[in-house]
Amino acid sequence: MTTDLDVQVWRGDSAGELQRYVVPRGDKQTVLDVVTYIQRRLDPTLSYRFACRVGMCGSCAMTVNGKPRWTCRASVERVAEAGSLELRPLRNMPVIKDLAVDMTGFFEKWQEAGGRFVPTSTRHDPIAVVPPSSPARQAADAGIECINCGICHAACDVVAWDPAYQGPAALNRAWTLQNDVRDGDHGQRLRAVASGSGCLGCHSMGNCARYCPNSLNPTGSIAGLKRLAVKAALKGEL
Amino acid sequence: MSLRLYVLQRLTALVMAPLVLVHLAVIVYATRTGLSAEAILGRTEGSLFWAGFYGLFVVAAAIHGTIGLRTVLVEMTGWRGGGLDLAMLCFFLAVLVLGLRAVVIVT
Numbered sequence: 001m002t003t004d005l006d007v008q009v010w011r012g013d014s015a016g017e018l019q020r021y022v023v024p025r026g027d028k029q030t031v032l033d034v035v036t037y038i039q040r041r042l043d044p045t046l047s048y049r050f051a052c053r054v055g056m057c058g059s060c061a062m063t064v065n066g067k068p069r070w071t072c073r074a075s076v077e078r079v080a081e082a083g084s085l086e087l088r089p090l091r092n093m094p095v096i097k098d099l100a101v102d103m104t105g106f107f108e109k110w111q112e113a114g115g116r117f118v119p120t121s122t123r124h125d126p127i128a129v130v131p132p133s134s135p136a137r138q139a140a141d142a143g144i145e146c147i148n149c150g151i152c153h154a155a156c157d158v159v160a161w162d163p164a165y166q167g168p169a170a171l172n173r174a175w176t177l178q179n180d181v182r183d184g185d186h187g188q189r190l191r192a193v194a195s196g197s198g199c200l201g202c203h204s205m206g207n208c209a210r211y212c213p214n215s216l217n218p219t220g221s222i223a224g225l226k227r228l229a230v231k232a233a234l235k236g237e238l
Numbered sequence: 239m240s241l242r243l244y245v246l247q248r249l250t251a252l253v254m255a256p257l258v259l260v261h262l263a264v265i266v267y268a269t270r271t272g273l274s275a276e277a278i279l280g281r282t283e284g285s286l287f288w289a290g291f292y293g294l295f296v297v298a299a300a301i302h303g304t305i306g307l308r309t310v311l312v313e314m315t316g317w318r319g320g321g322l323d324l325a326m327l328c329f330f331l332a333v334l335v336l337g338l339r340a341v342v343i344v345t
Contacts, residue, residue, distance in 0.1 A: 158313075160312045161311075161314070162313060189254045194241045195239070195240065195241065196239035196240070196309075196312070200239050200241065201239065226244075229241055229244075230241075230244070230245055230248065231239050233242070233245050234245070238240055
């Protein structure tokens with residue numbers, strides 16, 4: 001193991017540039033440890049986001065050597081090619097400063113795609129019984145562990161081509177709600193996602209599934225939405 | 239892409255899948271057996287089957303290809319609106335007319 005890491009970090013907004021830092025290697029060091037070292041020891045003006053440091057909050061995603069990753073669970077040993085790191089902000093979102101991006105548009109797309117649960121009962125009703133073995137529950141289960149990190153959104157080439165495209169995270173959320181038997185907005189939500197800016201715009205390239213840190217498959221979720229949309233269209237419901 | 243165009247493109251793909259396989263088999267058969275142009279025309283002229291087969295192929299391909307080209311243009315150039323619709327209608331009609339003309343000539 002070499003003793004030092006050669007780290008290039010994006011500084012500034014979208015018109016910024018890479019700046020070089022030398023960071024000592026450590027045992028079980030993560031990419032987030034490297035960024036934190038730079039901010040605390042070398043350059044306190046470096047901006048970046050993190051919170052939980054254990055892969056739950058989804059706030060520390062960055063582009064590491066060209067690939068979108070959650071940096072708190074990306075070990076330097078695994079991702080640092082030839083002892084060097086290039087850290088940039090996530091793609092497809094405006095850069096606020098350095099490694100922090102503006103995720104406003106990302107979350108607005110969740111709303112556009114009907115990402116809000118619409119209850120059909122109140123707290124006075126009995127708790128809904130959803131059999132874990134039911135196909136709808138299993139379909140929802142497959143996509144429900146999303147931590148909103150934005151990695152799939154950054155990895156998606158359709159988002160890069162068409163800024164209006166709702167993107168894999170928002171559509172994955174819509175798919176889990178379409179499979180939630182307690183939700184009362186299936187029709188409206190399907191209308192919201194059944195367009196070129198919604199699920200029909202997906203080319204099934206699978207970058208979202210490839211880079212999802214939680215091994216979810218948004219491409220599969222979007223394919224499910226496409227099936228629902230086509231069935232509804234053939235029945236004349238859309 | 240609207241849902242209507244999406245469904246239409248999938249349905250035309252379903253139609254074309256077996257037609258493409260038969261078309262490829264015909265090409266392989268014609269080239270392997272060394273059929274001359276006259277021999278091929280002798281089999282296709284007056285044939286309702288081949289007129290229907292390639293007529294359907296041309297219609298499905300014209301619809302399918304136009305929707306695909308429209309999607310590529312929207313994504314790569316950002317072109318949208320009435321101008322795009324008109325251009326795509328012209329492309330569709332050109333493919334349709336040229337294709338059906340070829341079918342009429344050989345059958």
